[in-house]
Amino acid sequence: MADGPPRQGEVTVLDVPEVTVSARHKGFPFAALGRLATDVSGTLDDFLTPILVLKNAPLRHNLATMARFCAEHALSLAPHVKTTMSPEIASAQLEHGVWALTLATPSQVRTFRELGAQRVVLANELVDPQAIAWLGAELTENADFTCYCYVDSFDGIDVLEKELPPGGRPLPVLLELGVEGGRAGVRDLGLLPSLAERVRSSAVLELAGVGGFEGIIAGGLNAGLLADVREYLRRLRDVADELLAGFEGEFVVTVGGSAFPELVAEELGPRWQRNRPVRVVLRSGCYVTHDSLAYQDFRRLMSTEYRALPLRPSLELWGRVLSCPEPGLAILDFGKRDTGVDAGFPVPLHRIRRDGSEVEPAPPGELTALNDQHAYFRGELTVGDRVGFGISHPCTTFDKWRLFPAVDDAYHVCGMVQTLF
Amino acid sequence: MADGPPRQGEVTVLDVPEVTVSARHKGFPFAALGRLATDVSGTLDDFLTPILVLKNAPLRHNLATMARFCAEHALSLAPHVKTTMSPEIASAQLEHGVWALTLATPSQVRTFRELGAQRVVLANELVDPQAIAWLGAELTENADFTCYCYVDSFDGIDVLEKELPPGGRPLPVLLELGVEGGRAGVRDLGLLPSLAERVRSSAVLELAGVGGFEGIIAGGLNAGLLADVREYLRRLRDVADELLAGFEGEFVVTVGGSAFPELVAEELGPRWQRNRPVRVVLRSGCYVTHDSLAYQDFRRLMSTEYRALPLRPSLELWGRVLSCPEPGLAILDFGKRDTGVDAGFPVPLHRIRRDGSEVEPAPPGELTALNDQHAYFRGELTVGDRVGFGISHPCTTFDKWRLFPAVDDAYHVCGMVQTLF
Numbered sequence: 001m002a003d004g005p006p007r008q009g010e011v012t013v014l015d016v017p018e019v020t021v022s023a024r025h026k027g028f029p030f031a032a033l034g035r036l037a038t039d040v041s042g043t044l045d046d047f048l049t050p051i052l053v054l055k056n057a058p059l060r061h062n063l064a065t066m067a068r069f070c071a072e073h074a075l076s077l078a079p080h081v082k083t084t085m086s087p088e089i090a091s092a093q094l095e096h097g098v099w100a101l102t103l104a105t106p107s108q109v110r111t112f113r114e115l116g117a118q119r120v121v122l123a124n125e126l127v128d129p130q131a132i133a134w135l136g137a138e139l140t141e142n143a144d145f146t147c148y149c150y151v152d153s154f155d156g157i158d159v160l161e162k163e164l165p166p167g168g169r170p171l172p173v174l175l176e177l178g179v180e181g182g183r184a185g186v187r188d189l190g191l192l193p194s195l196a197e198r199v200r201s202s203a204v205l206e207l208a209g210v211g212g213f214e215g216i217i218a219g220g221l222n223a224g225l226l227a228d229v230r231e232y233l234r235r236l237r238d239v240a241d242e243l244l245a246g247f248e249g250e251f252v253v254t255v256g257g258s259a260f261p262e263l264v265a266e267e268l269g270p271r272w273q274r275n276r277p278v279r280v281v282l283r284s285g286c287y288v289t290h291d292s293l294a295y296q297d298f299r300r301l302m303s304t305e306y307r308a309l310p311l312r313p314s315l316e317l318w319g320r321v322l323s324c325p326e327p328g329l330a331i332l333d334f335g336k337r338d339t340g341v342d343a344g345f346p347v348p349l350h351r352i353r354r355d356g357s358e359v360e361p362a363p364p365g366e367l368t369a370l371n372d373q374h375a376y377f378r379g380e381l382t383v384g385d386r387v388g389f390g391i392s393h394p395c396t397t398f399d400k401w402r403l404f405p406a407v408d409d410a411y412h413v414c415g416m417v418q419t420l421f
Numbered sequence: 422m423a424d425g426p427p428r429q430g431e432v433t434v435l436d437v438p439e440v441t442v443s444a445r446h447k448g449f450p451f452a453a454l455g456r457l458a459t460d461v462s463g464t465l466d467d468f469l470t471p472i473l474v475l476k477n478a479p480l481r482h483n484l485a486t487m488a489r490f491c492a493e494h495a496l497s498l499a500p501h502v503k504t505t506m507s508p509e510i511a512s513a514q515l516e517h518g519v520w521a522l523t524l525a526t527p528s529q530v531r532t533f534r535e536l537g538a539q540r541v542v543l544a545n546e547l548v549d550p551q552a553i554a555w556l557g558a559e560l561t562e563n564a565d566f567t568c569y570c571y572v573d574s575f576d577g578i579d580v581l582e583k584e585l586p587p588g589g590r591p592l593p594v595l596l597e598l599g600v601e602g603g604r605a606g607v608r609d610l611g612l613l614p615s616l617a618e619r620v621r622s623s624a625v626l627e628l629a630g631v632g633g634f635e636g637i638i639a640g641g642l643n644a645g646l647l648a649d650v651r652e653y654l655r656r657l658r659d660v661a662d663e664l665l666a667g668f669e670g671e672f673v674v675t676v677g678g679s680a681f682p683e684l685v686a687e688e689l690g691p692r693w694q695r696n697r698p699v700r701v702v703l704r705s706g707c708y709v710t711h712d713s714l715a716y717q718d719f720r721r722l723m724s725t726e727y728r729a730l731p732l733r734p735s736l737e738l739w740g741r742v743l744s745c746p747e748p749g750l751a752i753l754d755f756g757k758r759d760t761g762v763d764a765g766f767p768v769p770l771h772r773i774r775r776d777g778s779e780v781e782p783a784p785p786g787e788l789t790a791l792n793d794q795h796a797y798f799r800g801e802l803t804v805g806d807r808v809g810f811g812i813s814h815p816c817t818t819f820d821k822w823r824l825f826p827a828v829d830d831a832y833h834v835c836g837m838v839q840t841l842f
Contacts, residue, residue: 333526333545383574
């Protein structure tokens with residue numbers, strides 16, 4: 001590995017592609033068409049609706065807050081970039097000293113590798129033959145590139161062995177620990193030693209640690225859920241303890257999600273690490289923009305037992321009232337094409353009246369349905385009013401936008417966010 | 422309007438953008454990176470998973486079937502292009518003699534106007550000041566361009582009048598008739614004559630007809646729903662009858678959706694048209710690719726009372742088994758980032774076994790959940806198996822892909838589909 005991969009805290013700047021604004025970038029001002037995105041100025045008033053905006057101050061707050069939290073608790077951050085798939089936001093994360101970028105699919109790894117990502121956690125089993133062959137070659141040809149992936153079965157190991165080029169640099173793999181009724185990952189702890197042995201015996205694989213995802217644990221938002229997550233993290237800790245015996249080099253223990261970072265710090269923080277050669281890697285993705293509903297609810301839950309990380313929602317979707325066809329019903333100009341609805345509908349925050357530009361609080365009311373391109377607001381609005389909504393679940397909102405502006409507190413454009421879905 | 426807009430049946434070829442395949446085009450073969458999309462060859466086996474494919478034969482069948490249906494029933498087709506936002510598919514629709522392209526938002530109109538669309542139905546209220554000013558200028562400066570939009574309120578008319586440039590070519594508007602509990606559109610029929618009069622008295626607007634959307638009518642998949650749709654179409658017909666009295670020129674009556682075209686033909690077909698100056702415009706969008714569940718259910722419902730239009734599903738999402746962590750549970754490598762789930766989960770159709778290339782029927786089983794990037798299949802599969810799924814609701818699947826291949830029956834690439842979301 002020549003000089004070794006860059007250490008935590010080193011800045012790896014991504015090669016952010018230039019993008020020219022075109023007619024296909026929904027919401028952009030007509031005056032911006034044909035210009036470089038980075039040259040677009042103006043305010044929210046200059047954009048068509050619907051338009052998504054990223055508020056810069058809460059984004060910066062979240063970046064700094066999570067960096068501080070990880071430093072305090074001896075956690076390495078490998079933010080899940082599948083949330084945003086944004087080179088600008090991933091670059092900001094790298095500038096905040098993250099250890100690696102996490103991605104979910106081989107196509108995503110390829111995208112960020114092309115931008116210059118040097119250390120990647122593919123938080124997933126890798127089974128696609130073409131992707132395995134590519135990754136094997138990429139590792140062998142680039143000493144400064146590292147990519148971890150998961151394994152959870154002998155079948156999966158067979159596939160990796162079959163496709164990895166012999167004699168190349170071994171692929172570092174993490175044993176995934178799942179939960180009953182959950183997603184991937186080993187259920188039977190008794191299987192882990194033999195899986196580990198199988199990896200160790202492979203010439204093309206390297207056992208690098210264990211991984212899991214506490215965010216997959218289902219349950220109501222109450223103390224019982226926190227107890228279940230704690231129990232899972234302890235199981236993962238025990239697994240790591242066992243595999244660590246006789247292990248040489250750095251052993252990665254990675255968990256993820258933006259719901260329970262405080263529990264991760266408690267169960268896998270400095271007290272457990274005790275100068276052992278472990279690197280505990282947190283893969284939170286949604287923390288960076290946070291949201292106004294689903295992840296906000298987790299913050300509230302955490303605050304019942306912890307000094308909860310004070311993340312701030314930074315995404316706002318602005319729409320306009322097209323029609324008030326019945327008393328107390330307003331139809332707005334955005335829909336499922338513009339925001340995720342899988343974790344609740346967007347939450348009304350602000351209103352700008354027709355012909356106005358003053359940002360007021362939204363009137364009482366809520367969205368009750370969304371079609372592809374329309375939203376149904378129950379409450380008192382007027383045709384032409386604009387309403388700014390906080391979104392729920394950043395992942396399924398980012399993938400609805402190719403390009404959108406970052407704005408300051410006065411809604412002046414102060415940056416651009418592209419996504420590479 | 423100089424020579425007038427092109428007549429139905431004239432071919433308007435769109436300016437389909439060239440696209441170079443890059444790392445960000447998920448699923449594309451490594452060998453395709455850097456090449457023009459139109460130069461990509463190969464088969465399904467050459468693509469990474471997940472990958473969406475459009476089967477060419479059923480697409481062509483649907484294009485021809487709908488063209489024949491509209492010709493038989495004296496309907497003009499203005500396919501809703503918001504479904505696909507694809508210049509390739511919209512071009513194929515234009516080549517099949519459609520009368521106009523329908524779009525849902527000003528940003529979408531702008532996108533297709535840039536590609537050369539000449540007649541557009543914006544099946545929506547138009548309230549965005551910047552978009553109104555642009556459209557007014559576009560109409561005035563381009564005699565061969567037409568764009569209709571909806572109005573359903575005096576407020577909405579006020580906004581249009583305020584923003585349209587005085588002295589320009591009038592904007593043709595359609596009065597939208599809604600349904601109680603539905604989306605936009607006038608509820609109180611008594612309001613229509615005064616709205617029509619208000620439009621007629623405007624120097625910048627032109628009353629061009631009426632529009633509605635029978636697809637918004639809620640109900641179980643039974644005869645009662647069909648009766649409600651028929652009732653709505655008759656109400657729209659009565660409204661048109663009334664407004665037609667004393668009308669000069671062509672009067673547009675437009676309804677939409679891909680669920681009930683047979684009912685539209687029955688209620689608004691040649692018998693009603695009787696050589697009057699009406700153009701009945703069907704705005705179906707999903708017909709062109711059809712699907713394997715939601716719209717397929719509507720076909721089944723229609724066939725209880727009609728010789729239903731025999732549309733064929735053409736979209737397949739192929740994924741790969743990453744993990745079989747519990748007996749009878751397989752985790753695949755696609756999720757909500759790759760397919761719509763708002764009208765049901767994808768339906769398993771085919772399987773290709775690991776190391777194989779023969780397409781077999783999928784084993785018994787079904788998807789029971791989807792995360793952002795994972796799917797849960799309950800049934801017997803093996804790590805590495807690929808499974809092809811039919812999707813439900815094309816609109817929310819198209820917007821998950823920037824570029825994907827069209828394939829022939831043997832899954833050889835025979836074209837490319839880009840989307841401009």
